[in-house]
Amino acid sequence: MKSLAIQNTLELLHIKTTNLGTSTGANFFGNGAEIESFSPVDGKLIGKVTTTTKEEYEKVVKTAQAAFKTWRVMPAPQRGEIVRQFGNKLRELKQPLGELVSYEMGKSLQEGLGEVQEMIDICDFAVGLSRQLHGLTMHSERPGHRMYEQYHPLGIVGIISAFNFPVAVWSWNTALAWICGDVCIWKASEKAPLCSIACQNIIAEVLKKNDLPEGISCIINGDYKVGEFMTTDKRIPLISATGSTRMGKIVGKTVGERLGKSLLELGGNNAIIVTPDADLKMTIIGAVFGAVGTAGQRCTSTRRLIIHESMYHKVKDALVRAYKQLRIGNPLDETNHVGPLIDTDAVKMYENALEKAVKEGGNKIVEGGVLNGEGYESGCYVKPAIVEAENHYEIVQHETFAPILYLLKYAGNVENAIEIQNNVAQGLSSAIMTNNLREAEAFLSHAGSDCGIANVNIGTSGAEIGGAFGGEKETGGGRESGSDAWKVYMRRQTNTINYTTELPLAQGIKFDL
Numbered sequence: 287m288k289s290l291a292i293q294n295t296l297e298l299l300h301i302k303t304t305n306l307g308t309s310t311g312a313n314f315f316g317n318g319a320e321i322e323s324f325s326p327v328d329g330k331l332i333g334k335v336t337t338t339t340k341e342e343y344e345k346v347v348k349t350a351q352a353a354f355k356t357w358r359v360m361p362a363p364q365r366g367e368i369v370r371q372f373g374n375k376l377r378e379l380k381q382p383l384g385e386l387v388s389y390e391m392g393k394s395l396q397e398g399l400g401e402v403q404e405m406i407d408i409c410d411f412a413v414g415l416s417r418q419l420h421g422l423t424m425h426s427e428r429p430g431h432r433m434y435e436q437y438h439p440l441g442i443v444g445i446i447s448a449f450n451f452p453v454a455v456w457s458w459n460t461a462l463a464w465i466c467g468d469v470c471i472w473k474a475s476e477k478a479p480l481c482s483i484a485c486q487n488i489i490a491e492v493l494k495k496n497d498l499p500e501g502i503s504c505i506i507n508g509d510y511k512v513g514e515f516m517t518t519d520k521r522i523p524l525i526s527a528t529g530s531t532r533m534g535k536i537v538g539k540t541v542g543e544r545l546g547k548s549l550l551e552l553g554g555n556n557a558i559i560v561t562p563d564a565d566l567k568m569t570i571i572g573a574v575f576g577a578v579g580t581a582g583q584r585c586t587s588t589r590r591l592i593i594h595e596s597m598y599h600k601v602k603d604a605l606v607r608a609y610k611q612l613r614i615g616n617p618l619d620e621t622n623h624v625g626p627l628i629d630t631d632a633v634k635m636y637e638n639a640l641e642k643a644v645k646e647g648g649n650k651i652v653e654g655g656v657l658n659g660e661g662y663e664s665g666c667y668v669k670p671a672i673v674e675a676e677n678h679y680e681i682v683q684h685e686t687f688a689p690i691l692y693l694l695k696y697a698g699n700v701e702n703a704i705e706i707q708n709n710v711a712q713g714l715s716s717a718i719m720t721n722n723l724r725e726a727e728a729f730l731s732h733a734g735s736d737c738g739i740a741n742v743n744i745g746t747s748g749a750e751i752g753g754a755f756g757g758e759k760e761t762g763g764g765r766e767s768g769s770d771a772w773k774v775y776m777r778r779q780t781n782t783i784n785y786t787t788e789l790p791l792a793q794g795i796k797f798d799l
């Protein structure tokens with residue numbers, strides 16, 4: 287992408303090259319240290335934001351608290367109308383926002399635009415949901431009594447997000463939190479801060495146009511220390527944190543110590559099981575896209591293929607052939623399949639993982655390696671690699687956020703494959719490729735996959751916003767986006783109303799005066 291084009295993109299999103307990184311509305315302020323945002327696409331500096339200081343954070347919380355008082359009493363369908371307008375603004379700005387995501391994070395333009403589409407979709411979902419925040423009505427055991435439950439807004443939702451979905455994860459949280467009557471403070475990844483500025487500009491304009499308090503959407507910027515302002519803060523009843531398991535363990539503990547709620551969306555170690563009844567063509571497309579898409583930097587990226595021994599050589603040969611066709615380069619050029627990793631630290635992690643896999647006995651069948659020279663000046667481009675390995679290797683048990691695919695072999699029936707698939711600490715996404723109904727149902731059964739997402743004849747990567755998204759075990763247990771994920775953003779209250787002139791007690795207890 288030429289620098290002129292990115293200037294244009296930034297202008298359309300009202301981003302100046304030096305931005306302040308704290309905002310309670312349309313205006314940004316900040317005195318903290320600067321964070322520079324470099325593009326992994328070409329290594330160039332895109333812009334700078336300032337780190338939020340503790341004093342600035344206090345101002346943000348106060349503004350959010352004030353906004354909550356107005357927002358929580360606005361009828362939910364009216365809040366939905368604001369989210370509808372926000373979704374329309376995203377439709378208008380889909381191209382520049384998608385370009386910024388692609389340029390700042392390094393994913394393909396198609397995926398950058400897809401991320402914005404996901405934001406639009408969750409807005410549509412939230413608008414409908416704003417008329418469906420319903421609880422149950424129960425029959426009371428006492429005569430002349432009515433009992434029901436209702437959901438109330440929680441307050442401030444603190445959102446901490448990862449670099450790899452720099453805009454969509456925020457919207458999964460905010461679109462639901464807003465219709466639920468909550469206000470949000472977002473700390474984006476320090477590796478993609480300009481995306482958060484762009485999003486804040488868009489929502490701030492919608493809030494201003496509707497004469498609503500600016501504190502409904504706030505952003506703070508910086509690294510984990512700024513995240514800790516929120517995780518340790520009792521005024522924030524819910525922290526929704528997306529990122530590594532390492533981060534989740536710390537955040538979960540910190541929020542738990544003050545008995546706050548946390549919604550954790552952490553790392554995955556996703557596998558596709560390939561049975562003797564798998565469709566080979568579908569398997570190869572699903573596995574290659576899953577392993578190399580977004581350069582292996584999706585939480586749902588395919589890390590392991592668990593292949594039946596009778597299919598092993600066929601699958602392996604087809605994969606090697608497919609990997610030879612992969613084009614690696616500028617993700618804004620649509621003819622390329624694989625873009626860069628986020629930064630050179632990620633490149634080091636990729637190299638270390640490959641080294642470790644070989645040390646533990648792995649056999650590289652697609653070599654991998656770091657690319658340099660023309661077009662690769664940022665130092666962030668690597669070749670996708672395939673390693674024959676065993677599930678118990680320490681490196682296979684670990685999520686490496688890079689395009690490395692491990693081939694594992696199984697013998698006997700599908701239960702053996704399921705056991706291998708479940709035998710890791712993480713539990714996000716899983717898939718089986720089979721045309722055999724018994725195998726598919728065994729995989730989906732109580733004794734099947736232990737992941738939050740289990741697919742049949744679809745790869746592990748990506749998901750639709752209509753379903754609840756998240757995973758078990760060290761993936762953190764949180765659920766975001768569709769289905770009834772909204773409930774975590776609200777507090778449930780049980781109400782019992784007595785419309786008689788008597789006061790009967792529950793469980794038949796008598797208390798006469």
Ligand code: NAD
Nearest residue numbers: 447448449475509510513514529530533551552553554585
């Ligand atoms: P990361 O854990 O390094 O950082 C994520 C965010 O947490 C950043 O904003 C960071 O500043 C913040 N943070 C880190 N430590 C913190 C602390 N102690 N207190 C408060 N905030 C803290 O993750 P990353 O490298 O940006 O993203 C990659 C990881 O995210 C992968 O493990 C990936 O699987 C995971 N991820 C999971 C999902 C999901 O839905 N399950 C989605 C996207 C990414």
